[in-house]
Amino acid sequence: MVQVTISAVSKTPSSRGGFPYTVDVAQEAAVGDVKAVIYAKFPKFKPTRQRITLKGEKKPLVEETKLSDVLGAPQNGWELQVKDLGPQISWRTVFLVEYAGPLLIHPLFYYFPKVWYGQDVQHSALQTYIFAFVMLHFTKRELETVFVHRFSSATMPWFNIVKNSSHYHLLSGVLLAADVYRPKFSATSTYIIGTVRSNDKFLWICAGLWAFAELSNLHTHLTVRALRPAGSRKRGIPYGYGFNLVSFPNYFFETLAWSVICVMTGSVGALIFTVVAAGQMAIWAIKKHKNYKKEFGKEYPRGRKAMIPFIL
Known part of the structure; x- marks a missing residue:
């Protein structure tokens, strides 16, 4: 398992300020798995509202992308950002x-x-x-x-x-x-x-x-x-x-x-x-x-x- 720290790009009304949030995921986990974990923690923050990006970047990661492909081998864990896109x-x-x-x-x-x-x-x-x-x-x-x-x-x-x-x-x-x-x-x-x-x-x-x-x-x-x-x-x-x-x-x-x-x-x-x-x-x-x-x-x-x- 690998620790992933997820911070919020801006205020996320659906999550009521619960970021940064750290969770354990499998090394073969994909972006879609991270969205599912966030949704489980914050039921109003549906996966369709979430835009997951690498820390400091704006390009969204598609759900099928494996974290290891974009973040490399885990050293002290991985870091991602999430933005609330609002009702969809x-x-x-x-x-x-x-x-x-x-x-x-x-x-x-x-x-x-x-x-x-x-x-x-x-x-x-x-x-x-x-x-x-x-x-x-x-x-x-x-x-x-x-x-x-x-x-x-x-x-x-x-x-x-x-x-x-x-x-x-x-x-x-x-x-x-x-x-x-x-x-x-x-x-x-x-x-x-x-x-x-x-x-x-x-x-x-x-x-x-x-x-x-x-x-x-x-x-x-x-x-x-x-x-x-x-x-x-x-x-x-x-x-x-x-x-x-x-x-x-x-x-x-x-x-x-x-x-x-x-x-x-x-x-x-x-x-x-x-x-x-x-x-x-x-x-x-x-x-x-x-x-x-x-x-x-x-x-x-x-x-x-x-x-x-x-x-x-």
């Missing part, structure tokens, strides 16, 4: 709530236009296409959350659900719906009548491009899922369709799908949401791309960009 909520729940917003908001604007615009709206084919695209997109996202995605982190701080959901509920929900279902885009509008936006061939071509982007996005998610066995945090280098050019083709294909909607409609609401979403995905892609290269080194394909082929 599962990433899966967060995703489900995020995507539920547009699924509830768009039907309200589409089926009850008189409530929002003070008049009935005879929907154009364009509006019907956009409504179908949005409902299919977010239904797909909900199903992927339940059946496809495997999360490297189980939880996140619960208050972040408000920030994360506002992006979808307000921008792709209220803003987009209020704009594209208004009378300007209706079947009787001069913005639609006699223009390319009422042309069946144009609408079908756009629908085909949108479907291509959505199915490609799904394919990349399935590729990533296959790299991580259930219940593990294992990471591998993805290859194949889309990944030969960029590290995160899922972001590229999603941006392409929303760009199609922007071209179809000329909607300011669609443009705002697409620009904001693409910007955020670019930030994520660049950060994760750097992490890939750092983790896999020379093994990682040198020619790949982060998100947009040959550009970014």
